[in-house]
Amino acid sequence: MTYDLRAVDLEVIFRREFELCNVQPGESVVVLAEPSSRADYVAASFGALKSLEANVIQATVPGGSPVPLPSVHTGSGAGLNAVNANPLAQNLLFGADMVVDLTNEGFIHTPLRGRILNAGTRMLFVADAPEVLARNLGQKEDKDIAKTAVEILKRGKELLVVSDAGTELRASLDDGHPGYQCGFVDEPGRWDHWPSHMVVAWPKTSYGKIVLAPGDVLLPFKSYVQEPVTLTIAAGRIAEIKGGADARLLEMFLEDADDEEAYFLSHMGWGLMQTADWFALSMYDKESNMGMDARAKAGNFLFSTGPHPFMGRSTFNHFDIPMRGCTISVDGHYVVKQGVLVS
Numbered sequence: 250m251t252y253d254l255r256a257v258d259l260e261v262i263f264r265r266e267f268e269l270c271n272v273q274p275g276e277s278v279v280v281l282a283e284p285s286s287r288a289d290y291v292a293a294s295f296g297a298l299k300s301l302e303a304n305v306i307q308a309t310v311p312g313g314s315p316v317p318l319p320s321v322h323t324g325s326g327a328g329l330n331a332v333n334a335n336p337l338a339q340n341l342l343f344g345a346d347m348v349v350d351l352t353n354e355g356f357i358h359t360p361l362r363g364r365i366l367n368a369g370t371r372m373l374f375v376a377d378a379p380e381v382l383a384r385n386l387g388q389k390e391d392k393d394i395a396k397t398a399v400e401i402l403k404r405g406k407e408l409l410v411v412s413d414a415g416t417e418l419r420a421s422l423d424d425g426h427p428g429y430q431c432g433f434v435d436e437p438g439r440w441d442h443w444p445s446h447m448v449v450a451w452p453k454t455s456y457g458k459i460v461l462a463p464g465d466v467l468l469p470f471k472s473y474v475q476e477p478v479t480l481t482i483a484a485g486r487i488a489e490i491k492g493g494a495d496a497r498l499l500e501m502f503l504e505d506a507d508d509e510e511a512y513f514l515s516h517m518g519w520g521l522m523q524t525a526d527w528f529a530l531s532m533y534d535k536e537s538n539m540g541m542d543a544r545a546k547a548g549n550f551l552f553s554t555g556p557h558p559f560m561g562r563s564t565f566n567h568f569d570i571p572m573r574g575c576t577i578s579v580d581g582h583y584v585v586k587q588g589v590l591v592s
């Protein structure tokens with residue numbers, strides 16, 4: 250007789266996460282999966298929610314992404330065709346107090362997410378490897394820390410990012426819709442990601458230069474930059490890419506999208522997650538990790554390209570590029586100096 254205790258082994262951290270999410274007895278919680286979702290995460294979620302006396306339902310829908318060339322664990326978060334096309338599945342999510350999203354890509358950059366949240370459902374996306382989840386299990390205070398940081402963005406007019414490598418980027422914060430992730434969801438209508446702890450804004454325009462330095466991270470490639478890449482930014486758009494092999498990769502990825510929207514900058518902000526491990530990406534195969542360690546590492550600068558819900562851009566081509574060693578200020582107020590959070 251064989252046995253598989255992986256889910257049981259994980260149940261304690263899932264329960265702690267759901268306690269952070271303030272799951273209460275009698276709440277309706279849907280564990281949403283697709284056939285290739287991690288079975289141990291589905292079982293650990295189900296068991297932890299049951300132990301918290303939630304009304305748990307596990308729903309598995311067919312896989313299949315609206316992305317033209319579906320890959321796994323890219324973080325592009327375009328949702329699932331099966332849910333987009335299925336009012337019954339949507340109604341289940343609209344009617345839940347909380348959805349634990351264990352699908353491979355999650356519902357991040359998709360209009361359906363807004364409809365689920367508008368229904369009052371809170372939503373937690375979980376996709377990284379078990380050790381990444383455990384190491385970065387947050388605490389209640391993380392939300393206040395993120396809310397304090399996001400206030401700086403809300404009050405700000407301009408975000409300035411500079412680095413020794415040559416970055417000098419200015420981004421407008423006018424109508425920039427600042428937001429935060431804190432790694433758990435404990436209020437109706439919010440979405441969050443376990444693990445995460447960061448603030449982001451959605452600048453409508455930006456200009457200057459971004460210079461990626463060796464050791465910076467390219468997502469969704471899940472690779473580290475080997476040689477500098479210089480991006481010239483004009484009117485919120487990548488106008489020129491210069492450098493060696495990494496620059497060419499970036500260029501080809503954008504070209505292959507065959508979509509002008511791919512060249513525009515998307516969200517940008519900085520990481521707050523003190524427990525993050527920059528090198529986690531190098532320790533796992535690409536399918537078992539989403540890369541939240543790099544995305545949310547305290548003191549990083551994270552910028553992205555492609556989709557921009559507040560400017561009506563919905564391309565599936567989405568880079569997330571976390572950078573180390575940058576100095577970030579908002580209207581002259583320093584929040585990160587040389588990659589270290591200013592406390």
Ligand SMILES: [Fe+2]
Nearest residue numbers: 553567568569
């Ligand atoms: Fe992103």
